[in-house]
Amino acid sequence: MAAFELAAESAIVDDAAELARFTRWREPKDGRRLAESSLRIGGMHCAACAVTIEQALRSVPGVVEARVSAAAQLASVTWDAQATQPSAFVDVVARAGYSAVPDTAAAARAMRVAESRDAIWRLFVAVLCSMQVMMLAAPAYVSGPGELGADVKRLLDWGSWLLTLPVMLFAARPFFTGAWHSLRNRRIGMDVPVALGLLVAFVASSGAAFDPGGAFGHEVYFDSLTMFVSFLLGGRYLEMRARHRAEASLEESMGRLPDAAWRENADGSVSAISALRLQPGDTVRVAVGQAFAADGVLVRGSTRADEALLSGESQPIEKAPGDEVVAGSINVGAPVAMRVERVGADTRYEAIVALMRSARSLRPASIAAADRWAAPFLWSVLALAAAAGVVWSIVDPARAVWVSVSVLIVTCPCALSLAAPSALLASATAMARRGVLLRRIDAIEGLARMQTLFIDKTGTLTDAQEHGVACMIRVGVGDGIGDGESDGATRYDGDALRAIAASLAAWSLHPLSKVLSQQGASSLVWNDLREVPGQGICGRAGDGVVWLLGRSPLMVAANDSSEAETWLSRDGRPVACFRVVEAVRPGAAEALDALRRDGVRVALLSGDASRRVERVGRLLGVPDSRGGLTPHDKLMAVREAQARGESVAMIGDGINDAPVLAQADTSFAMGAGAQIARAQADGVLLSGALADIVQARALAKRTLRVVRQNFAWAGAYNAACVPLALIGWLPPWAAGLGMATSSLVVVFNSLRLARSR
């Protein structure tokens, strides 16, 4: 079996270079070196298996935490580097009857091919043999009493037995190994009743075939048996195909997230290029809130880097010029420049993959509930089957065997355990295709249930216009004329101020900064750059003068026009004001309108001047528009709504939104927003169009409906079929068909979500 071959090779995964591809390191306080590895599990087919693997993983000394997601077939293992090695738990998974490979896309694809070949092969053996067995069984059905000679009957039974052997020994092996492993781990899984049913039917039929006068009577069930196995394998094959498709499209959409880097050219100008085009030796600017696009060394500025995504270390790490920075970590301190040393085409990609991975191995509460039901459900099935066997052996001994076999195989906990995960996964796939990437699959539930939606203004609802002219008004205070503190000869004309503002703005990610930086060459050298969320960016120029670009230090009366104001101050005194034309994003009004009609209370939270925010609010028909908020105020607004018991969602884009996004029940970040916002949010709107949220919410509501339908169907199926089997109205082949169909109904019902539009 493939699982055991993998076990022999598993020592390779301990190699440090291999390890880095699927493991993230974290350094917790108590001095232990912990790592979190992501493994792709093969051979899993229901939620009960996930629990078995989790227990097997946790039994390894040194494994701190293990989570397995049945829907995505992924395991996330946290382990102590001093106590264990990945090969140890890869071997344990293999011994439990499954295969585990490091979760990188290529290995996963190869595994999908292997899994698919294995499934087709078993399915083909079962189907072909069951057709032949059916042919050999037909004479016994159509002949009248005495028409079929005893010799011919024995010959046909013998042929059926021979053709059933490959089905029992090969095609049905997944059921037997699955049952064996769950029994050995002292658990009861979906495969136990199936394997028991197969075994009972096969032993009874073989006895009847070779000794027609013996204890087992003369009835053979080879046709029911083989057909049952083919139906079940057919169901699992279709289920596997659906899962493979969902996984493949999720992997694809992960790779599509664009990523830009700001490269400094030889002449001092800055151009935005794809991070994939970076070369070692390039100098790249990294604004606050942006991720380092490659591995390298800081050349200008000191900052703090948040490596939580990569190492699990939650405290930002101080970085001075000359220190190494890691691709994918986020700059949270000050704008800096770095020299690229190593480019991996996949460095940043790996960070996104890590995000998606953590989303997929988190199990929503509804799925955990289904897992808890599985064990008691299966025990009662075994008890019922035994009771039915005993009762029928008194009433009508000839039917005792097949009634209890029918009871064993007609029940379908698989449909119950697939009800929620299959729907959520299908829905996440459909959203990913439309540009809504989910980090936490729970967000689907939050999205459907949200009552209040807080939206950030600048960058989320409004867009600074690239063509909107940034008018400059010279205030005339402290613009270098005779204020004595510099050399007295410094004069700033309009172009010089524009250039200063532009070069300062080039270090910031704020939407207004992006427009301002277009206004002039951004080649000035800045020292001690700092960016304060909600305030602005300041830096010391080469001549020692400190410039601040952002809010006015004097709080000049806020304007009520459609233009946003940004002030440039020199040593604390405002020098110039830039007005940038700001327009509401196309489609934002319609999207908010649709959300309101849907019963969502929409509120605007912004750090901008209140009157401007109110004006945008009036434009969009949002009465609850609050301006002048600090990041802390925004946080308090969300907490207040949560204290009222509302389910709160938040959409934002900037570094000042990150804590709020983490606080809200459900949160989305704009794809063009700061990396730190994307890292805190539950989902990312890649295109930045608010209409996507409306569609995603409609899909999320449908998803919850589908989950309810699935649970209703699985419950109704079991409630209807178990009594039928108990009173002897369901032969084993019909029970097999029923079981396979009920799983398939659930999976296909869920797949409607993935296909929608």
Place this chain on the structure above:
Amino acid sequence: MDILYLLIPLSSVLVLAILGVFAWALYGGQFDDLEQHGEQILEAAVDSLDPHQRG
């Protein structure tokens, strides 16, 4: 009906032979990507044409 004593064992053996052929095709990769060959006709590269097929 004596022929049945030959035909039934023969058909059983034949089934096993068919299974062998299918296994060879499967593990040769013929079922790995069923769309690939259908889509090949739409791809720009025409190198797979034989010399006499080119116009």
